Amino acid sequence: xxxxxxxxxxxxxxxxxxxxxxxxxxxxxxxxxxxxxxxxxxxxxxxxxxxxxxxxxxxxxxxxxxxxxxxxxxxxxxxxxxxxxxxxxxxxxxxxxxxxxxxxxxxxxxxxxxxxxxxxxxxxxxxxxxxxxxxxxxxxxxxxxxxxxxxxxxxxxxxxxxxxxxxxxxxxxxxxxxxxxxxxxxxxxxxxxxxxxxxxxxxxxxxxxxxxxxxxxxxxxxxxxxxxxxxxxxxxxxxxxxxxxxxxxxxxxxxxxxxxxxxxxxxxxxxxxxxxxxxxxxxxxxxxxxxxxxxxxxxxxxxxxxxxxxxxxxxxxxxxxxxxxxxxxxxxxxxxxxxxxxxxxxxxxxxxxxxxxxxxxxxxxxxxxxxxxx
Ligand SMILES: NC(=O)c1ccc[n+]([C@@H]2O[C@H](COP(=O)([O-])OP(=O)(O)OC[C@H]3O[C@@H](n4cnc5c(N)ncnc54)[C@H](O)[C@@H]3O)[C@@H](O)[C@H]2O)c1
Numbered sequence: 032x033x034x035x036x037x038x039x040x041x042x043x044x045x046x047x048x049x050x051x052x053x054x055x056x057x058x059x060x061x062x063x064x065x066x067x068x069x070x071x072x073x074x075x076x077x078x079x080x081x082x083x084x085x086x087x088x089x090x091x092x093x094x095x096x097x098x099x100x101x102x103x104x105x106x107x108x109x110x111x112x113x114x115x116x117x118x119x120x121x122x123x124x125x126x127x128x129x130x131x132x133x134x135x136x137x138x139x140x141x142x143x144x145x146x147x148x149x150x151x152x153x154x155x156x157x158x159x160x161x162x163x164x165x166x167x168x169x170x171x172x173x174x175x176x177x178x179x180x181x182x183x184x185x186x187x188x189x190x191x192x193x194x195x196x197x198x199x200x201x202x203x204x205x206x207x208x209x210x211x212x213x214x215x216x217x218x219x220x221x222x223x224x225x226x227x228x229x230x231x232x233x234x235x236x237x238x239x240x241x242x243x244x245x246x247x248x249x250x251x252x253x254x255x256x257x258x259x260x261x262x263x264x265x266x267x268x269x270x271x272x273x274x275x276x277x278x279x280x281x282x283x284x285x286x287x288x289x290x291x292x293x294x295x296x297x298x299x300x301x302x303x304x305x306x307x308x309x310x311x312x313x314x315x316x317x318x319x320x321x322x323x324x325x326x327x328x329x330x331x332x333x334x335x336x337x338x339x340x341x342x343x344x345x346x347x348x349x350x351x352x353x354x355x356x357x358x359x360x361x362x363x364x365x366x367x368x369x370x371x372x373x374x375x376x377x378x379x380x381x382x383x384x385x386x387x388x389x390x391x392x393x394x395x396x397x398x399x400x401x402x403x404x405x
Pocket of ligand 1: 105140141169191192193194195196197217218219220223258259260261263264265266280281282283326369370371372
């Protein structure tokens with residue numbers, strides 16, 4: 032009989048970086064490939080409808096016991112599970128804690144772990160530091176969207192939020208759309224915004240300008256990337272959005288319903304956003320409760336209030352598969368919704384894991400030699 036010992040490879044943040052986790056060109060290929068699998072249906076996510084983002088602990092408004100966390104900006108604890116087919120053929124999960132207050136402690140807003148499991152036995156063959164994997168896979172999604180949906184010859188990006196996620200989003204957009212030469216960033220704290228803009232100008236070789244309002248970042252943009260944290264969402268007036276613009280919602284923004292009704296809406300996976308809405312309807316505090324996790328919260332509120340009726344929403348996977356068409360004209364405004372899916376963490380995680388194995392990185396530990404009870 033073969034050995035029943037189970038070994039698990041532990042990969043730190045340093046290891047995953049050494050294994051190429053920050054390689055956006057490769058990440059874009061992988062994330063595009065996952066959209067193809069989504070279009071083909073070769074995946075499963077959690078819940079009976081097979082499309083749930085994850086399972087979240089909703090922290091209460093009032094503390095019930097000493098030490099019990101309470102709700103707050105970007106405060107959640109979440110397990111995101113999936114199976115992904117194709118050449119990946121794995122189960123796995125990303126789980127994380129997020130708290131905007133972490134910044135004051137010198138920590139990232141969220142701290143994430145990626146675990147990859149054999150799809151057959153469930154054995155966890157690697158436990159990886161998940162922050163870089165998650166930021167890169169998140170950033171790559173608007174990059175894939177830009178490849179398929181941005182106006183030809185797009186030159187300018189509007190950026191709302193000078194954070195970690197928008198660094199990855201801008202990198203992926205610039206990688207996917209090489210005609211980009213300039214960007215306009217708004218962040219409510221100017222020191223942070225100016226430092227971010229200077230760093231990214233140098234890093235990407237494009238002109239990233241810090242601007243002092245949402246309007247100044249939105250008006251000139253061919254592509255907009257939204258990824259802010261905290262409890263004040265950027266407000267975007269519909270008239271500020273330039274004809275031909277691709278607006279990508281990695282984080283939420285306050286936009287009127289007509290911006291969705293009168294323009295094209297494309298989603299990473301609309302069924303997942305419907306699942307967010309269903310969760311909100313079940314929650315005692317209503318749809319407002321999913322505002323802490325769903326980047327489509329304002330849109331879901333429009334649906335709940337009858338201001339927006341979702342119809343003809345196209346999934347990006349269907350466009351990547353060639354089943355649906357993408358942009359139809361240079362003037363078309365496209366609103367692209369992305370809520371974050373564990374299938375992307377699995378695919379990028381497995382690619383990085385394979386690179387790490389090839390390079391002999393990480394520390395292997397014995398999960399069990401011979402299982403004590405079986
Ligand atoms: N869709 C996904 O797959 C996915 C995945 C990960 C994170 N996210 C979301 O991305 C967002 C950003 O995450 P992060 O880790 O980069 O956060 P971060 O805290 O590192 O950065 C966010 C930045 O936004 C700024 N900001 C706050 N309010 C703003 C406003 N009204 N207008 C412009 N800027 C504003 C903050 O000052 C901060 O600099 C979060 O909302 C997070 O939930 C989405």
